[in-house]
Amino acid sequence: MTGRGAEPAFAARAAAALGDRHLQEALGIATTKFIGLRRESFAGFPEGDVLRDRARAIKEATLQRLDEHLGRLADRVEERGGHVHWAATADEAREIILRLCRDRGVRMAVKSKSMATEEIELNEALEGAGVTPVETDLGEYIIQLAHEKPSHIIAPAIHKTKGQVAALISEVARARLDADAEVLTAAARGLLREKFLEADLGITGANFAVAETGTVVLVTNEGNGRMVTSLPRVHVALMGIDKVIPSLSDLVVFLAILARSATGQKLSVYTTLVRGPRAAGELDGPDEFHLVLMDNGRSRQIAGPLREALYCLRCGACLNVCPVYRQIGGHAYGHTYPGPIGILLTAMLRGTHAVRDLAHASSLCGACKDVCPVRIDIPRMLVELREQVDREGAAPRGERMAFRVGGLLLRSPAAWRALARAGRWVQRPFVERGRLKRLPLVLGRWTASRDLPPVAARTFRERWKELRRS
Amino acid sequence: MTPRDAFLARIGAEVRRARPAGPATPAPRPARPAEAAEAIRRQMAERWPAAVRRFEEEFGRVAGVFHRVRRREEVAGVILGIARAQGTRDLVAWSADAIGVALEAELAAAGLGLTVAGPDDAEGRRRHREAAARAGVGVTGADIVLAETGTLVLVSGAGRPRATSLLPPTHVAVFDPSQVVESLEQVGVLLEALHAGASGPASITFVTGPSRTADIELTLTRGVHGPREVHAVLVEEP
Numbered sequence: 246m247t248g249r250g251a252e253p254a255f256a257a258r259a260a261a262a263l264g265d266r267h268l269q270e271a272l273g274i275a276t277t278k279f280i281g282l283r284r285e286s287f288a289g290f291p292e293g294d295v296l297r298d299r300a301r302a303i304k305e306a307t308l309q310r311l312d313e314h315l316g317r318l319a320d321r322v323e324e325r326g327g328h329v330h331w332a333a334t335a336d337e338a339r340e341i342i343l344r345l346c347r348d349r350g351v352r353m354a355v356k357s358k359s360m361a362t363e364e365i366e367l368n369e370a371l372e373g374a375g376v377t378p379v380e381t382d383l384g385e386y387i388i389q390l391a392h393e394k395p396s397h398i399i400a401p402a403i404h405k406t407k408g409q410v411a412a413l414i415s416e417v418a419r420a421r422l423d424a425d426a427e428v429l430t431a432a433a434r435g436l437l438r439e440k441f442l443e444a445d446l447g448i449t450g451a452n453f454a455v456a457e458t459g460t461v462v463l464v465t466n467e468g469n470g471r472m473v474t475s476l477p478r479v480h481v482a483l484m485g486i487d488k489v490i491p492s493l494s495d496l497v498v499f500l501a502i503l504a505r506s507a508t509g510q511k512l513s514v515y516t517t518l519v520r521g522p523r524a525a526g527e528l529d530g531p532d533e534f535h536l537v538l539m540d541n542g543r544s545r546q547i548a549g550p551l552r553e554a555l556y557c558l559r560c561g562a563c564l565n566v567c568p569v570y571r572q573i574g575g576h577a578y579g580h581t582y583p584g585p586i587g588i589l590l591t592a593m594l595r596g597t598h599a600v601r602d603l604a605h606a607s608s609l610c611g612a613c614k615d616v617c618p619v620r621i622d623i624p625r626m627l628v629e630l631r632e633q634v635d636r637e638g639a640a641p642r643g644e645r646m647a648f649r650v651g652g653l654l655l656r657s658p659a660a661w662r663a664l665a666r667a668g669r670w671v672q673r674p675f676v677e678r679g680r681l682k683r684l685p686l687v688l689g690r691w692t693a694s695r696d697l698p699p700v701a702a703r704t705f706r707e708r709w710k711e712l713r714r715s
Numbered sequence: 716m717t718p719r720d721a722f723l724a725r726i727g728a729e730v731r732r733a734r735p736a737g738p739a740t741p742a743p744r745p746a747r748p749a750e751a752a753e754a755i756r757r758q759m760a761e762r763w764p765a766a767v768r769r770f771e772e773e774f775g776r777v778a779g780v781f782h783r784v785r786r787r788e789e790v791a792g793v794i795l796g797i798a799r800a801q802g803t804r805d806l807v808a809w810s811a812d813a814i815g816v817a818l819e820a821e822l823a824a825a826g827l828g829l830t831v832a833g834p835d836d837a838e839g840r841r842r843h844r845e846a847a848a849r850a851g852v853g854v855t856g857a858d859i860v861l862a863e864t865g866t867l868v869l870v871s872g873a874g875r876p877r878a879t880s881l882l883p884p885t886h887v888a889v890f891d892p893s894q895v896v897e898s899l900e901q902v903g904v905l906l907e908a909l910h911a912g913a914s915g916p917a918s919i920t921f922v923t924g925p926s927r928t929a930d931i932e933l934t935l936t937r938g939v940h941g942p943r944e945v946h947a948v949l950v951e952e953p
Contacts, residue, residue, distance in 0.1 A: 275933055299742065306739035312727035319719065324913060331722040383939055384930035400930065407932050426934035434939055441940075442848065458910045468881060468926040468941025474918070475877040476844075486726065493910060494742040497903035500921075508929075511773070511864040515941065516921035524917040526835050526873025528843040544726045548733035 255602040258577040268404050272574050275403040279565040282509025283616065296501050301619040303495045304556035308547060314456040314489045315538060321459025325521025327534035335365040335594075338539045342367060342448070342481055345535060346376045349479060351445040355437075357463065357470040358382035359450025360398060360559055361483045361539060364581045364594065367448070378448070379440045381469035383433055387413060396575035396583070398561040399507050404574060437469070447473035447531070451484035452558070453499060454536070455518075457492040461536065463517045464503060466510075474519050480531040482519075486543050487555040499558065506618040507560040542594045550629050554589040556619040563613035563623060569606050578603060585613040585623045589630070597633050604630045643687070668700035745904050752908035755901050756893065763892040766862040767949060770895065773865030774947055777924030778937065782948045790889055791821035793948050794854060798827055801885050801944075803851020807843070808832070810874030814856045814889050815950070832874045843876055853883035857890040857947065859905055862897050864923055867947060870909070871918035880922060886942040888922075891950045 262268055287293045307314055319329040332338035346354065354376055356362065368389070371378045380389040384402040388395060390413040395401030402410070411424040418432050449470060453462040461482045463470040474480050490496060504510040523530030546552055564570045564584030575583035580599070582590040585607055592600045604627060613623045635645065654660050675681050681697040683689065691697065716724070745751035759766065771781045782793050798806060806829045811817040813832075822829045830846035833839045847853065855875070859868035867888045871877050880886045896902060909915055926941030937943050 271932075278933055298738075299740075302738045302740045303742060305735065305737055306741045308733070309730065309735060309739050311730050312723045315726065316719075316723055325917070329719070331718045333722060333725075381940070382930070383928045387930065400933070402930050403933070405931075407934075410931050426931040426936050429931055430928060430936040430939050437940065438848075442844075458915060466926070467928050467939040469939075471877065471881050471920060472940055475881060491741045492744050493906040494744045494903045497899045497906075498742050501899050510777075510923070512866055512921060512923045514777075514923050514925070514927055516923075518919040520915065520917050522917070524872065527871060527917060528832055528835050528840050528876040529878050530871065530917055538722070540722065540726070544729050547726065547729035552733065552736055 255577070255579060255606070258579060259573045259606075262573040262577045267406065268574055269572075271404050271406070272571055275397070275400060276565040276571045279400075279508070279561070283506060283562055283565070284509075286505040286509040286511070290505065293502060293505065296498055297618055297620060300498050300502055301556060303490060303498060304619055307490055307495075308552065308555060311486065311489070311547060314491055315486060318454055318456040318459060318489050319536075319538070321456070322521060322534070322536050323459075325459055325534075327459070327521040327536060330535060330537045332537055332539040332541070335539070335541045338365045338483060338537055338541065339367060339370045341537050342483065343370060343374050343376075345479070345481060346371065346374065346446060349445065351376055351479075353377045353379060353440065353444050354446040354448050355379050355381050355440050355444040355469075355473050355477060356385070356448045357450075357465060357473045358385050358401070359448070359483060360395075360581065361450045361485055362448060363395060364485075364541065365483070365539070367483075379437070379444070381437050381440065381467075381473065382465070383430065383467060386433060386437065390414070390417065394576065394581075397564060398559055398575075398582070398584070398587075400561070404576070441469075441472040441476050444477045446479040446481060447477040449473055449480070449482050451482050451488050452503070453496055454482075454484055454489045455491070455493055455496055456489050458520060460493070460496075460518045460520045462496060463519070464500075464513045464515070465517070466508075466514045468515055471515055471517050474517060474531070475529050478531060479533045479535070480519070480522075481535045481537065483537045483539060485539050485541070487557070502618040503558055503560055506558070506562040506616065542596075546593050550633070551589050551593050551626055553621050553626065554586065554593055554623075556621055557586050557590070558618055560618055562616040562618065563621075566612040566616050568608055568610060568612070573606075578606070585627070586617075586621065589623065589626055592630055597630065597637060600630060601634050604634050662704070662706070665700055665704050669702065672699050742903070745907055748904065748908035748911050751904045755896060755904055759896055760893070762897070763895045766895045766897050767892070769862040769897070770860055770865055770947075773862065774924070775865070777865050778927075778945075779865060779924050780944065780946045782946060783951065784948065785951050787816050787950055790816045790948055790950060791818050793946075794818060794852065794887055795822065795825050795827070797885060797887060797946055798822075798852050801851045803885075804828055805846070805850040806830070806852045806854060807847045807850040807879050807883060808854035809856055809876070809879055813872075813874045814854060815891065816889060818854065832876050832879065835873065844878065847876070847878040847882040850883040852885045852887060853879040853881070853942070854887045854889065855880045857888040857894055859902055860890050860895045860947070861899065861902055861921075862895060863899065866921050866923045867945075868902065869920045869922065870916045871920075872916050877918055877920065880920065881941050884938060884942055885944045885946070886922070887946040887948060889948045889950065 330341045368378045387402040407424040452464045504513040522534040570584045580591040857867040858870040928939040
């Protein structure tokens with residue numbers, strides 16, 4: 246989906262989301278809950294602000310030597326008997342993983358939740374190659390059964406009701422299960438336990454990768470990440486190059502703020518550190534370990550306008566507080582990564598043309614920047630992105646014309662005064678109970694969903710003059 | 716040029732072209748990790764009672780169950796109680812060395828079956844996996860016990876399989892005061908020390924309470940893939 250075709254699609258998706266009462270309710274409950282949990286968690290954690298600054302400085306320091314850190318990470322993984330693969334694009338990443346499966350005769354692969362694998366649409370590729378991918382994070386499992394996509398970075402199935410989940414899991418379990426979270430979770434545990442024990446290969450992402458030690462770090466609550474890295478014969482981890490950090494001393498700084506930002510927990514239930522395959526003497530852990538390092542558009546932004554977006558930890562905090570995300574949910578964004586940071590990541594991975602419409606799906610209120618654990622200045626980059634979209638001529642002609650005329654009016658005090666005076670007369674037929682509720686022509690698109698305050702009877706300048714006189 | 720060289724050269728070129736954006740400082744690392752770790756252990760030798768109180772509070776907050784015994788000999792009794800409450804006869808455990816207690820004789824006397832992690836040949840691996848998949852309780856040690864978050868840190872290795880704390884529905888971790896620390900920052904130092912040189916384990920797991928999910932309508936549910944119950948047993952006088 247590129248260029249002009251994208252805009253009506255986004256508007257239509259957003260409109261559909263706004264009209265979906267169930268989605269509205271689910272989004273409201275989920276995002277409000279996450280906001281409260283995060284706020285409580287940081288309220289009792291005075292050192293949080295200092296740690297956020299430190300985490301940000303670590304990310305910046307890492308970017309300034311990214312090539313060295315990636316080289317060291319690869320060396321350490323190989324020293325531990327692991328294999329490292331280099332994927333410049335999503336296609337290459339997919340091809341590497343498919344080849345690993347093909348060469349080993351893999352029929353079924355278990356996956357723990359990974360946005361990187363969503364980014365490259367790995368499941369579709371695996372299915373096409375005759376490998377059955379099984380998502381094992383409960384939320385991801387549910388949406389896989391429903392043939393849908395995640396709607397939230399850390400809570401992928403928040404848009405599903407327990408009734409819908411019961412129907413989905415009942416079908417797999419060949420039994421009628423009650424629409425009860427306990428019952429459904431227990432059923433999924435049983436179904437997925439078999440898969441963990443049978444699978445030939447486990448696929449994960451990485452929350453972090455520690456260059457100094459060759460360690461891949463996975464943060465989960467359910468324990469599926471541990472299953473996937475402990476039980477199958479082969480473990481493949483796919484990570485974006487932005488996930489590398491220098492040392493274990495850096496890791497603990499991030500751990501202290503990641504779960505707090507995401508779910509309000511001090512730490513998630515499981516933080517799993519893995520380095521290469523099973524060591525001598527160990528009874529479990531994989532025989533083979535593969536790390537796939539993926540660029541896919543990221544390196545272009547090291548010296549680009551979206552550099553700061555490379556700091557992102559994928560905690561999801563900016564989604565929960567975003568007034569746009571809270572209204573339309575993740576699917577309406579139409580890409581892997583939703584929410585304010587998702588717009589930037591989409592631009593990074595797919596190019597500016599992919600966010601021609603999305604760049605405007607923000608009120609620029611700044612709530613995202615306030616909650617970001619590494620204080621990414623998302624609003625600034627969104628504004629720059631809008632500018633770039635405009636420069637590339639992606640904005641409609643009418644819009645460009647309107648801004649040009651608006652710019653002229655704003656620069657000329659005389660024209661502005663004249664406009665205010667004229668506005669008072671012109672608006673008369675449209676003022677209803679002190680508001681502009683229905684404007685004609687193209688302006689009607691604004692008043693279709695919200696009112697405008699009318700031009701005031703006296704402008705500020707006029708009042709100022711009077712005040713000075715008295 | 717190998718794929719690696721080409722990949723890193725492209726990134727290197729961007730790195731050199733980029734302008735820095737704000738403060739850039741990695742976290743300070745201990746110059747001599749082993750000594751820094753030793754200093755923490757010495758501090759904690761004095762401060763552990765307060766840290767244990769904090770651990771107990773935080774561990775309870777994440778739905779962990781805390782037990783305290785005076786001597787090693789009392790650990791088997793606690794585990795027996797947990798197994799009975801679970802109605803299970805099958806247990807798996809790390810090696811006696813790795814836990815610091817031999818449990819086999821006492822549990823056998825009570826009519827329970829305990830499979831202890833043994834040698835890592837193909838037969839040993841198969842036996843371990845089957846036993847762990849069947850067991851109702853898995854018993855491990857804890858290499859670091861982190862008070863401020865109520866976290867048990869488990870290091871993998873010979874006699875310390877990963878599945879012991881993962882597959883059984885109940886996990887019991889045994890520790891003594893020498894393993895207790897106060898902060899994540901201290902854990903960072905201990906991890907650095909553990910990886911000094913080219914050493915270090917293939918896997919380390921931080922466990923903060925029982926496995927949980929809130930993926931169905933945000934209803935908190937325990938025991939989705941990992942254990943539904945986690946117990947920590949402090950042995951005060953090792």
